[in-house]
Amino acid sequence: MRIGFPHAGNVYIPIRTALQELGVDFVVPPPTSKRTLDLATKYSPEGVCLPFKLTLGNLIESCELGADTLLQAQGFGVCRLGYYARGQEGILHDMGYNIEMVKFSVSEGNKLLGFMRVFKRISGNASWPKIIMTLRFGLSKLNAVDELESLTHKIRPREEKRGETNQVFKEATLAIENAASHSEVIRLRREYTKRLQSIPQRKDADPLKVGIVGEIFVVLEPFSNLDVERELGKLGVEVVRTLSYSRWVKYSLFLNPLGVDEWREVHKKAWPYLKRDIGGDGWESVGEKVLHSRDWDGMVHLAPFTCLPEIVAQNIMSHTREDLPVLTILCDEQMGRAGMITRLEAFADLLKRRRTKLRSEGLLRN
Amino acid sequence: MKVYLGIDVGSVTTKVVALSSDGQVLSSVYLRTEGKPVQMVQQSLSEIRQRLQGVPIAGVGTTGSARYLAGVMVGADVVKNEITAQAIASLHYVPDVKTIIEIGGQDSKIIILRDGIAVDFGMNTVCAAGTGSFLDHQADRLNMRIEDFGEIALESNNPVRIAGRCTVFAESDMVHKQQLGYPLEDIVYGLCQALVRNYLNNVGLGKELLSPIVFQGGVAFNKGIVRAFEEGLGIKTIIPPHHEVMGAIGTAFLAEEETSQNGNVTKFRGFEVTEAKYATSSFECKGCPNQCEIAQISLDGKVLARWGGRCDRWERVD
Numbered sequence: 001m002r003i004g005f006p007h008a009g010n011v012y013i014p015i016r017t018a019l020q021e022l023g024v025d026f027v028v029p030p031p032t033s034k035r036t037l038d039l040a041t042k043y044s045p046e047g048v049c050l051p052f053k054l055t056l057g058n059l060i061e062s063c064e065l066g067a068d069t070l071l072q073a074q075g076f077g078v079c080r081l082g083y084y085a086r087g088q089e090g091i092l093h094d095m096g097y098n099i100e101m102v103k104f105s106v107s108e109g110n111k112l113l114g115f116m117r118v119f120k121r122i123s124g125n126a127s128w129p130k131i132i133m134t135l136r137f138g139l140s141k142l143n144a145v146d147e148l149e150s151l152t153h154k155i156r157p158r159e160e161k162r163g164e165t166n167q168v169f170k171e172a173t174l175a176i177e178n179a180a181s182h183s184e185v186i187r188l189r190r191e192y193t194k195r196l197q198s199i200p201q202r203k204d205a206d207p208l209k210v211g212i213v214g215e216i217f218v219v220l221e222p223f224s225n226l227d228v229e230r231e232l233g234k235l236g237v238e239v240v241r242t243l244s245y246s247r248w249v250k251y252s253l254f255l256n257p258l259g260v261d262e263w264r265e266v267h268k269k270a271w272p273y274l275k276r277d278i279g280g281d282g283w284e285s286v287g288e289k290v291l292h293s294r295d296w297d298g299m300v301h302l303a304p305f306t307c308l309p310e311i312v313a314q315n316i317m318s319h320t321r322e323d324l325p326v327l328t329i330l331c332d333e334q335m336g337r338a339g340m341i342t343r344l345e346a347f348a349d350l351l352k353r354r355r356t357k358l359r360s361e362g363l364l365r366n
Numbered sequence: 367m368k369v370y371l372g373i374d375v376g377s378v379t380t381k382v383v384a385l386s387s388d389g390q391v392l393s394s395v396y397l398r399t400e401g402k403p404v405q406m407v408q409q410s411l412s413e414i415r416q417r418l419q420g421v422p423i424a425g426v427g428t429t430g431s432a433r434y435l436a437g438v439m440v441g442a443d444v445v446k447n448e449i450t451a452q453a454i455a456s457l458h459y460v461p462d463v464k465t466i467i468e469i470g471g472q473d474s475k476i477i478i479l480r481d482g483i484a485v486d487f488g489m490n491t492v493c494a495a496g497t498g499s500f501l502d503h504q505a506d507r508l509n510m511r512i513e514d515f516g517e518i519a520l521e522s523n524n525p526v527r528i529a530g531r532c533t534v535f536a537e538s539d540m541v542h543k544q545q546l547g548y549p550l551e552d553i554v555y556g557l558c559q560a561l562v563r564n565y566l567n568n569v570g571l572g573k574e575l576l577s578p579i580v581f582q583g584g585v586a587f588n589k590g591i592v593r594a595f596e597e598g599l600g601i602k603t604i605i606p607p608h609h610e611v612m613g614a615i616g617t618a619f620l621a622e623e624e625t626s627q628n629g630n631v632t633k634f635r636g637f638e639v640t641e642a643k644y645a646t647s648s649f650e651c652k653g654c655p656n657q658c659e660i661a662q663i664s665l666d667g668k669v670l671a672r673w674g675g676r677c678d679r680w681e682r683v684d
Binding site for chain 1: 431446447448449450481483484485486487489572654655656657676677678681
């Protein structure tokens with residue numbers, strides 16, 4: 001048995017670590033690339049959403065490396081995510097790969113227990129304490145990388161020498177990924193936080209603050225959104241993003257079952273316009289716009305092409321009473337880099353002039 | 367009097383204007399790009415040079431899809447996207463403008479402004495059915511010059527409804543209507559209405575189009591389209607003078623703004639760039655499986671700039 005799994009932003013780090021610690025045979029598919037996308041579009045239904053295609057591409061590349069047991073998320077009800085695992089399983093079988101799909105739920109039941117059962121199964125019945133220890137170790141890496149990444153959002157628009165933040169963060173990710181112990185992760189996290197903070201910054205920088213919201217996969221997988229965060233950083237924009245996989249894990253696996261709702265405030269703000277979950281992250285997108293209309297300068301809303309929930313959210317957002325410029329970017333394989341950069345540049349210009357005006361009228365908090 | 371140059375290199379046409387500091391267009395050049403941006407920038411600059419007869423240039427700005435390339439070539443003080451550039455130019459001529467409709471060769475945009483600042487914009491994404499190329503192509507099919515298209519459309523009394531959702535369907539629908547024997551002017555105006563319908567339903571979707579509306583871009587030459595817009599919106603549109611070179615005008619204004627903040631020093635390399643030997647080339651990066659196609663421009667064997675990578679690897683040029 002050899003395990004393979006799809007990429008989704010930084011998620012490969014904890015999965016890889018856990019599998020390594022449990023002594024399971026596994027492959028990490030190559031980072032999502034143009035080749036992944038080419039393979040994926042060849043074998044996917046044309047109109048399906050980009051996350052389906054990209055994760056299918058990762059799974060095909062895993063199979064090419066000899067994987068025969070694949071991990072994939074599944075949910076129910078709210079959107080096409082519910083069909084991912086089943087659909088991809090069928091496609092891979094049709095391609096002639098004799099694989100088994102191990103599905104874990106990301107929407108119903110006790111997700112933590114579900115995850116632990118999956119790991120128990122693929123590890124050939126490792127002991128519960130061992131599984132808990134490995135998950136904790138893997139998740140500590142995810143937390144560290146996510147925390148450093150959100151720090152890069154602040155540093156990048158202020159750096160004196162362009163590209164330095166990216167360089168340090170790349171080193172940090174690699175070091176944390178390969179860390180051998182929990183204490184090493186903690187040390188690296190501290191060390192790289194310092195290194196990021198010591199990058200020379202322009203004193204006069206006055207970056208715009210732009211929130212990034214939308215469907216979680218395209219928000220968190222830089223390949224799928226053409227590195228929108230870095231491009232915004234280059235334009236001197238500070239990115240604020242609430243979504244991250246470590247946050248998802250923290251709440252969905254641990255705190256939600258205890259009755260803590262991390263989106264309470266956001267859902268409350270969305271209430272006048274939208275009163276229920278519509279799939280994807282549509283409800284949250286609407287709420288974030290309303291919540292941050294005074295402390296963000298603008299918002300970039302990312303959605304996979306043909307994603308119904310986010311399209312519904314997009315159309316609600318343009319009609320809220322709270323005013324905040326929103327740029328919706330639809331992500332799919334036809335998306336061109338030049339077109340996106342032109343839009344981001346124009347958006348940043350628009351926000352800058354708007355901010356100058358609002359400041360002169362004393363209407364801005366920041 | 368100071369003179370600023372604005373260069374707009376679009377996918378279909380290249381536009382250069384010489385703008386005086388009081389906002390007068392002293393001279394403008396309008397050429398087809400024909401896939402040769404470097405030559406066309408050089409050609410249009412040498413024409414401007416002859417007309418200006420030795421007036422010094424105080425600043426240069428570039429815009430359009432080849433703005434970075436043109437910016438590196440001439441030594442631009444400001445390189446700006448076409449949305450911002452066009453909004454700036456429009457605001458100069460119509461200070462209270464609330465809506466800008468811009469239709470060029472291969473893209474169309476809408477810019478919504480309130481109280482003198484842009485608050486929203488939209489651009490066509492996947493389809494050519496709302497742009498100038500569409501009309502160009504159909505005029506070709508109907509065997510007429512695109513310049514005559516508008517005049518013919520104005521003669522129509524009973525326009526034919528043509529499916530404008532997609533260029534391919536529009537074409538077959540148009541052929542069908544021709545075969546049924548509808549008069550030419552009704553088909554031509556039907557096409558204009560199809561383009562406008564497509565624009566309003568795609569680019570303009572969900573936007574509030576308030577008056578004053580400025581209509582600019584090459585397609586504003588077409589009187590049939592202007593009529594179709596005014597009928598479709600029920601509002602008169604304003605077509606500013608020099609509407610086909612608004613992007614270039616806007617970036618010239620921005621060059622003025624930029625140089626005035628930098629102690630009136632321009633980075634312009636001078637009109638010698640019209641004779642310089644630029645070479646463009648491209649290669650595939652083998653650094654990772656993305657295999658980005660990197661394009662570069664060099665002058666006398668020295669690389670000036672590179673583009674096209676997903677990462678920073680090739681961005682720095684020493």
